[in-house]
Structure formats: C-alpha cells, structure tokens
Amino acid sequence: xxxxxxxxxxxxxxxxxxxxxxxxxxxxxxxxxxxxxxxxxxxxxxxxxxxxxxxxxxxxxxxxxxxxxxxxxxxxxxxxxxxxxxxxxxxxxxxxxxxxxxxxxxxxxxxxxxx
Numbered sequence: 623x624x625x626x627x628x629x630x631x632x633x634x635x636x637x638x639x640x641x642x643x644x645x646x647x648x649x650x651x652x653x654x655x656x657x658x659x660x661x662x663x664x665x666x667x668x669x670x671x672x673x674x675x676x677x678x679x680x681x682x683x684x685x686x687x688x689x690x691x692x693x694x695x696x697x698x699x700x701x702x703x704x705x706x707x708x709x710x711x712x713x714x715x716x717x718x719x720x721x722x723x724x725x726x727x728x729x730x731x732x733x734x735x736x737x
Contacts, residue, residue: 623705623709623710623711624709624710624711625711625712625713626662626664626680626682626683626710626711626712626713627712627713627714627715628650628661628662628683628714628715629650629714629715629716630648630649630650630663630702630714630715630716630717630718631649631650631651631652632647632648632649632652633647633648633649633716633717633718633719633722633723633726634646634647634649634722635722635725635726635729639671642669642670642671643667643668643669643670643671644667644668644670644729645665645666645667645668646665646666646667646726646729646730647663647664647665647666648663648664648702648714648716649661649663650662650663659681659686660683661681661683662680662681662682662683663680663681664678664679664680664704664712664714665678665679665680666678666692666729666733668729668733675691675692675733676692676733677689678690678691678692678704678706680712690706690707690708690710691706691707692704692705692706692707692733692734693705693706693707694734695730695734697723697726697727697730699718699723700715700716700717701713701714701715701716702714702716
C-alpha cells in the first residue's frame with residue numbers, strides 16, 4: 623500500500639448550482655501554480671445531476687492522479703484518512719473550521735457511509 627501523508631493548510635467545502643455540485647479539498651499549499659504543482663492535495667467531488675460515485679483526484683507531490691474509488695474514509699477534528707480501492711492511503715492532518723468540518727462529515731456520510 624502506498625501512503626500519502628501531509629498537513630493541509632487549506633480545507634474547503636464548496637457547493638455550486640444550489641448544491642448540485644459538491645467539492646471537498648484538502649490542500650498542502652493553496653497558492654501553488656496548478657501547472658507547476660509540487661505540493662500534495664486531494665479533491666473529492668460529486669455532481670448530483672448525473673448518477674454515479676464521487677470522483678477523486680490528487681497530487682502526490684510528484685504528479686496528478688485520480689479515478690480510483692473510495693474503499694473507506696474517516697474524518698476527525700484533526701485528521702482525514704482515506705483509502706482507495708487501488709491501495710492508496712491518505713493521512714492528512716488538518717485544522718478545519720468547525721462549520722466546514724460539519725458539512726464535510728455530512729457529505730462523506732452521505733456518499734461513503736461512516737465518516
């Protein structure tokens with residue numbers, strides 16, 4: 623199993639089109655140029671207009687990847703852990719504001735069960 627561990631400087635929960643699109647992001651450095659990224663992040667997004675599972679993309683510090691399904695995830699007040707079906711494990715330490723934490727927990731529960 624490959625592990626990706628980092629401290630998220632920015633944690634964001636966002637909605638668009640009256641909640642039709644939801645996106646959760648844990649980012650090691652929110653100021654990086656997306657075309658020259660060297661820092662890690664993970665983004666989970668769901669478009670409720672179309673049936674299907676949420677999509678996941680990430681940068682592991684070397685390159686972009688994504689597409690694997692979530693095997694399990696857990697969110698606490700200071701750590702987010704996610705394991706993908708292709709045996710990739712994220713452990714992200716964070717200091718997420720409480721209002722965003724509540725929204726992220728509801729989203730993860732709705733999409734993946736226990737969060």
